[in-house]
Amino acid sequence: MNTEPADILLAEDNPNDALLTIRSLKQHNLANAIVHVTDGQAAIDYLFAKGVYSERDPLDLPKVVLLDLKLPKLNGLEVLSLIRDDPRTKILPVVVLTSSQEESDLIESYQIGANSYIVKPVEFEKFSAAIYQVGLYWLLLNKPPISGKKP
Numbered sequence: 001m002n003t004e005p006a007d008i009l010l011a012e013d014n015p016n017d018a019l020l021t022i023r024s025l026k027q028h029n030l031a032n033a034i035v036h037v038t039d040g041q042a043a044i045d046y047l048f049a050k051g052v053y054s055e056r057d058p059l060d061l062p063k064v065v066l067l068d069l070k071l072p073k074l075n076g077l078e079v080l081s082l083i084r085d086d087p088r089t090k091i092l093p094v095v096v097l098t099s100s101q102e103e104s105d106l107i108e109s110y111q112i113g114a115n116s117y118i119v120k121p122v123e124f125e126k127f128s129a130a131i132y133q134v135g136l137y138w139l140l141l142n143k144p145p146i147s148g149k150k151p
Contacts, residue, residue, distance in 0.1 A: 040074025
């Protein structure tokens with residue numbers, strides 16, 4: 001398991017969407033270190049250095065979490081809630097990146113504390129462009145209140 005610090009934690013169970021996301025970010029040189037997990041429990045384990053990630057330094061947080069809602073084990077809303085309930089990750093930027101266009105998912109995501117909600121475009125070019133914009137904003141333009149690294 002990857003215990004290195006990440007620029008991005010990608011929680012995505014669809015292998016095609018994960019591959020396109022990682023490829024787009026790397027193609028545009030937006031992220032050197034991407035950790036990809038395929039279920040919600042693995043995302044929580046990574047962030048809080050539990051289970052297979054217990055050797056990871058929990059103070060080395062990613063710059064942003066890209067979070068799908070439809071994840072196995074813990075769904076994205078449960079993951080988001082756990083992130084927001086813990087003082088160590090309360091202000092960690094979380095971008096919901098999902099295929100869900102349900103108004104209830106959108107509202108609940110923002111109520112829990114999502115920083116952004118993006119519906120994944122179906123077309124390859126639009127998907128790639130959306131990921132580029134997300135990476136550009138959250139990794140280069142956004143000024144977070146925490147650096148994601150320990151002092």
